[in-house]
Amino acid sequence: MQILTPHVYWAQRHGEIYLRVELSDAKVRGHPPTAPSSCFHPYGHGAKGENPYTFSLEFLEPVRPEISHKSTQRQVDIKIKKQEERWWDRLTLQEKKPLFLAPDFDRWLEESDAEMEIQTKEEEKLNKISVESRVRKDPYLGLKKGYLFMYNLVQFLGFSWIFVNMTVRLFILGQDSFYDTFHTTADMMYFCQMMAVLEVINPLLGLVRTGVFPALIQVAGRNVILFVIFGSLDDMQNKPVVFFVFYLWSTIEIFRYPFYMLACIGTDWPMLTWFRYNLWIPLYPLGVVAEAVAVIQSLPIFDETRLFSIPLPAGLGHSLSFSYTLQLYLVLMFLGLFINFRHLYKLRQRRYRLRKRKAH
Numbered sequence: 001m002q003i004l005t006p007h008v009y010w011a012q013r014h015g016e017i018y019l020r021v022e023l024s025d026a027k028v029r030g031h032p033p034t035a036p037s038s039c040f041h042p043y044g045h046g047a048k049g050e051n052p053y054t055f056s057l058e059f060l061e062p063v064r065p066e067i068s069h070k071s072t073q074r075q076v077d078i079k080i081k082k083q084e085e086r087w088w089d090r091l092t093l094q095e096k097k098p099l100f101l102a103p104d105f106d107r108w109l110e111e112s113d114a115e116m117e118i119q120t121k122e123e124e125k126l127n128k129i130s131v132e133s134r135v136r137k138d139p140y141l142g143l144k145k146g147y148l149f150m151y152n153l154v155q156f157l158g159f160s161w162i163f164v165n166m167t168v169r170l171f172i173l174g175q176d177s178f179y180d181t182f183h184t185t186a187d188m189m190y191f192c193q194m195m196a197v198l199e200v201i202n203p204l205l206g207l208v209r210t211g212v213f214p215a216l217i218q219v220a221g222r223n224v225i226l227f228v229i230f231g232s233l234d235d236m237q238n239k240p241v242v243f244f245v246f247y248l249w250s251t252i253e254i255f256r257y258p259f260y261m262l263a264c265i266g267t268d269w270p271m272l273t274w275f276r277y278n279l280w281i282p283l284y285p286l287g288v289v290a291e292a293v294a295v296i297q298s299l300p301i302f303d304e305t306r307l308f309s310i311p312l313p314a315g316l317g318h319s320l321s322f323s324y325t326l327q328l329y330l331v332l333m334f335l336g337l338f339i340n341f342r343h344l345y346k347l348r349q350r351r352y353r354l355r356k357r358k359a360h
């Protein structure tokens with residue numbers, strides 16, 4: 001029997017050396033007698049049939065004595081730990097590479113890629129630890145997620161009903177549908193917007209990771225329009241502006257709530273995420289303009305009806321019309337638009353930055 005040298009393929013990481021010996025059904029006797037050199041005596045099927053094989057490598061730097069190896073039907077995988085965790089310029093002390101040795105391209109990584117691999121592994125480990133500690137710390141997590149899922153589902157169904165109802169009526173009745181939007185959808189809108197108060201309470205209770213103030217601006221802003229402008233003035237209820245306000249609100253919500261529902265179960269649909277983080281760009285300013293038109297249209301009605309007017313002391317006149325409060329509110333609306341537009345822009349940036357980092 002002749003003693004042969006097998007083909008050996010190698011790759012490295014900062015802490016390890018991987019050797020792959022092309023032998024089938026092999027058994028290995030290996031010993032690293034004097035670091036930095038190692039000598040291996042596999043026995044198995046190689047290119048020339050069943051034979052004892054041998055090869056030795058004088059490593060560039062010292063390695064640890066413990067060597068692990070695993071024989072499979074096709075090859076022998078050997079893992080050797082470096083004494084010091086650092087990147088080697090080459091495997092062997094001698095500069096000229098032995099003839100039987102070649103890079104293992106299945107495992108090969110350049111130094112920067114190996115660093116990235118370590119970084120990714122560390123990030124994954126940290127993420128796992130933080131998820132585990134969150135789960136361990138919060139015994140009510142399932143209950144909270146269940147509540148949020150149900151809340152978002154109910155809102156999604158409510159706004160979908162409004163959206164579909166308005167769309168169907170628009171197709172059937174055309175512009176005539178503008179005039180009775182309120183009478184056909186207001187009850188559902190009242191329900192959804194009253195429920196939406198929970199969106200201010202949820203972050204206060206720590207159920208969602210979001211700012212209270214943007215949610216307060218959103219909910220308070222819409223409820224002023226719905227309950228004060230449309231709800232209390234019969235003359236506003238059959239104006240086309242109701243159609244535009246309700247349609248703009250429900251268009252965003254039929255994407256936002258299912259997006260949250262999927263977030264509750266740890267899923268996301270790229271298309272839905274795209275709509276959630278992009279649709280507000282045209283819709284939010286349009287929504288504020290539509291709401292501003294509603295406020296402006298209501299001013300003369302409040303002046304005329306004196307509804308909600310503030311009684312003044314004798315000598316200062318009869319009463320102060322609510323329209324003055326609404327004029328101040330108009331300024332607040334554009335301030336609110338600015339604050340929330342900035343908030344939504346930051347959320348979008350954060351989302352896409354996070355995505356890009358995950359993709360690398």
Ligand SMILES: CCCCCCCCCCCCC[C@@H](O)CC(=O)SCCNC(=O)CCNC(=O)[C@H](O)C(C)(C)COP(=O)(O)OP(=O)(O)OC[C@H]1O[C@@H](n2cnc3c(N)ncnc32)[C@H](O)[C@@H]1OP(=O)(O)O
Binds near residue numbers: 222260291334344
């Ligand atoms: C102080 C008194 C103020 C008085 C009022 C002053 C005037 C106000 C004028 C305001 C004008 C309003 C105009 C408006 O009504 C017009 C329109 O709406 S037009 C239609 C277009 N509109 C929109 O696009 C806005 C839609 N609304 C929103 O996006 C939100 O309401 C908003 C608060 C603006 C932003 O949402 P949020 O801060 O919650 O951001 P995220 O969605 O990214 O959520 C952050 C993280 O929390 C998780 N989250 C949030 N909510 C839920 C939930 N219900 N269920 C489950 N999870 C939830 C979310 O997943 C995020 O988690 P992570 O960070 O892990 O991704």
